[in-house]
Amino acid sequence: MKKVFALIDCNNFYCSCERLFRPELEGQPIVVLSNNDGCVIARSNEVKALGIKMGDPYFKLKDIIAKHRIQVFSSNYALYGDLSHRVMTILQQQEPEVEVYSIDEAFISLPYTPGKLHTDYARYLKRKVKQCVGIPVAIGIGPTKTLAKVANRLAKKIPDHGGVFDITDHGQIDHLLANYDVEDVWGIGCQSANKLRGRGILTARDLRDADDVWLRKKLTVTGLRTAMELRGISCLPLEMVQADKKSIISSKSFGRPVTTLSDMKEAVATYLSTAAEKLRNQGSVAGSIQVFVTTNPFNPNQPQYAKSMTATLPRPSAHTPTLLKAAVRSLEQIYRAGFQYKKAGVMLTDISPHHLQQESLFGPNTTESMELMAAVDQINKKWGRHTVQLGTAGFEKSWQMVQSHKSPAYTTSWSELPIANGAV
Amino acid sequence: MNPEPKYKLGPSISGVFGFEQKSKIPLPLFICGVSAGFPSPADDYIGQQLDINELLIKNPASTFCVRVAGDSMTGVGINDNDILVVDRSLEPVHGKIIIAAINGELTVKRLVKTDHSCQLVAENSNYPPIDITEEFSCIVWGVVTSVIHQFR
Numbered sequence: 001m002k003k004v005f006a007l008i009d010c011n012n013f014y015c016s017c018e019r020l021f022r023p024e025l026e027g028q029p030i031v032v033l034s035n036n037d038g039c040v041i042a043r044s045n046e047v048k049a050l051g052i053k054m055g056d057p058y059f060k061l062k063d064i065i066a067k068h069r070i071q072v073f074s075s076n077y078a079l080y081g082d083l084s085h086r087v088m089t090i091l092q093q094q095e096p097e098v099e100v101y102s103i104d105e106a107f108i109s110l111p112y113t114p115g116k117l118h119t120d121y122a123r124y125l126k127r128k129v130k131q132c133v134g135i136p137v138a139i140g141i142g143p144t145k146t147l148a149k150v151a152n153r154l155a156k157k158i159p160d161h162g163g164v165f166d167i168t169d170h171g172q173i174d175h176l177l178a179n180y181d182v183e184d185v186w187g188i189g190c191q192s193a194n195k196l197r198g199r200g201i202l203t204a205r206d207l208r209d210a211d212d213v214w215l216r217k218k219l220t221v222t223g224l225r226t227a228m229e230l231r232g233i234s235c236l237p238l239e240m241v242q243a244d245k246k247s248i249i250s251s252k253s254f255g256r257p258v259t260t261l262s263d264m265k266e267a268v269a270t271y272l273s274t275a276a277e278k279l280r281n282q283g284s285v286a287g288s289i290q291v292f293v294t295t296n297p298f299n300p301n302q303p304q305y306a307k308s309m310t311a312t313l314p315r316p317s318a319h320t321p322t323l324l325k326a327a328v329r330s331l332e333q334i335y336r337a338g339f340q341y342k343k344a345g346v347m348l349t350d351i352s353p354h355h356l357q358q359e360s361l362f363g364p365n366t367t368e369s370m371e372l373m374a375a376v377d378q379i380n381k382k383w384g385r386h387t388v389q390l391g392t393a394g395f396e397k398s399w400q401m402v403q404s405h406k407s408p409a410y411t412t413s414w415s416e417l418p419i420a421n422g423a424v
Numbered sequence: 425m426n427p428e429p430k431y432k433l434g435p436s437i438s439g440v441f442g443f444e445q446k447s448k449i450p451l452p453l454f455i456c457g458v459s460a461g462f463p464s465p466a467d468d469y470i471g472q473q474l475d476i477n478e479l480l481i482k483n484p485a486s487t488f489c490v491r492v493a494g495d496s497m498t499g500v501g502i503n504d505n506d507i508l509v510v511d512r513s514l515e516p517v518h519g520k521i522i523i524a525a526i527n528g529e530l531t532v533k534r535l536v537k538t539d540h541s542c543q544l545v546a547e548n549s550n551y552p553p554i555d556i557t558e559e560f561s562c563i564v565w566g567v568v569t570s571v572i573h574q575f576r
């Protein structure tokens with residue numbers, strides 16, 4: 001049976017989460033900042049209208065924020081994660097097949113019937129999510145995922161659609177795609193867009209009608225696939241099971257510059273513990289581990305330094321102390337005193353399933369206690385991250401990030417529940 | 425005068441801290457008396473486990489908890505500092521206790537609807553009913569299904 005795809009995308013998701021418990025902010029301008037309150041990562045429509053862009057650094061916006069009384073929030077991932085899970089659960093209650101594509105997007109597939117659109121059903125879904133979770137969504141429907149994404153963007157952009165648009169069998173599809181910038185097409189990155197523009201391919205329609213051989217040569221099979229999808233030929237199926245990650249990164253900017261090796265070790269050990277927990281969670285082991293450190297490139301008056309180093313483990317592991325030993329050895333080699341470090345991180349790569357490990361013939365017999373790791377993971381799951389940790393990760397963590405505008409954990413902490421005024 | 429503590433703490437212990445319990449605790453429901461000491465003859469009679477979540481929460485994805493500040497609903501047993509269980513998936517029909525956003529502020533009231541009017545009514549005679557008119561911005565946020573009152 002032929003199917004069509006629907007993309008459900010939460011509108012300005014982080015801003016909508018903040019508004020849910022602060023109804024007075026409806027219609028008011030809101031921005032949400034990245035970790036450490038660095039730059040803008042979410043904007044309400046009112047803020048978009050003021051010309052503030054994604055990624056604009058916070059410190060440059062102080063004047064415009066004061067002038068327009070923009071509400072500023074530090075990112076509150078406990079809140080966003082919980083509300084995202086609720087939205088996805090509501091969708092899963094309505095639909096047997098849901099692909100959770102990101103924190104605020106999901107694909108579903110619907111049966112294709114010639115001459116029949118799914119707009120009524122999409123409106124029902126939109127109402128349902130808004131009522132049950134309080135988050136507004138837009139829904140785009142099309143014969144392929146890429147076209148559903150196009151439809152979703154048009155659903156949001158053109159007020160007449162009311163947040164729902166079905167592009168399937170659309171009479172004016174040529175016209176719609178001709179007015180759709182090629183860099184806004186799903187899967188077309190900055191680099192691809194430049195190559196395409198160089199050949200005069202400026203719109204989604206140009207890309208759809210481009211030459212297959214040229215596309216394959218210049219943009220690889222991925223680019224060709226995107227063009228096919230724009231033609232209505234589905235190449236990307238619904239992916240129900242999330243593929244195991246091929247690399248796991250844990251990295252954050254520091255709240256204050258780090259200037260000592262011991263603080264840096266604490267940070268690296270903390271990030272590593274998080275990454276290793278994720279690794280074990282997906283039942284994998286890592287073969288190599290990269291450590292990187294960098295100063296603040298936005299502070300050009302300070303001496304700059306950035307370095308990374310990858311260590312290969314004698315045998316793949318998911319054992320935190322083993323991984324940490326390798327990470328610290330790398331860190332000690334790349335760390336240079338005299339710099340103000342802004343950020344560090346670890347990346348686990350060469351990841352494979354734990355059960356496919358080959359025992360080493362000559363290597364050391366492993367003394368890794370995976371039972372210990374399982375116990376640590378269980379304790380941390382129950383009592384909160386870093387309840388039990390390696391001593392190296394430190395206890396003060398004075399370098400941790402700054403979040404001076406964070407809203408309460410309304411849905412995940414008894415002490416931070418929203419308040420209903422019962423005195424009116 | 426302070427009484428002597430029963431147990432003296434060693435000088436190296438600066439304090440004792442409790443944990444916050446984060447898991448659900450199923451309570452076994454015994455359908456007969458319990459005897460201790462023997463291999464329990466009650467074993468065969470443990471029927472099921474009681475889960476408070478099951479009692480209070482029908483639709484987890486649409487259920488939120490809200491804390492009350494104020495005494496306007498004491499007449500129905502909703503007191504200051506109580507926790508309300510709020511299900512957004514329920515229809516706010518006449519007579520329900522609801523969380524409403526009045527002019528942008530969350531509040532708890534009873535919804536009283538007639539053919540031609542709509543009121544938010546307190547359950548405490550000190551607070552007059554609020555008529556919902558055009559000049560008010562009023563949005564129903566969710567329907568209250570339970571109140572949790574803990575004795576302190």
